[in-house]
Amino acid sequence: MRKILLFLSLLCCCSEVIAKCDYSGSAGQAIFNISPKIATDPTIPVGTV
Structure with a gap:
């Protein structure tokens, strides 16, 4: 239970x-929706997201 x-x-x-990653089905296009909290967090090293 714990x-x-x-x-x-x-x-x-x-x-x-x-x-959230959405793939539209066309050649090589993918849309990435990333939370702004991740992008602006200074504790996360560059290139890890």
Whole structure:
């Protein structure tokens, strides 16, 4: 029970950092929607996202 509660709480806390990727089906085009909180976070090293 504790593991499930811990997993759900981590899922809720980390859901903002999940990026959504949409592929339109045309040749080589993909749309990446990344949260602005990730892009402006100074603690994340450059090139890791």
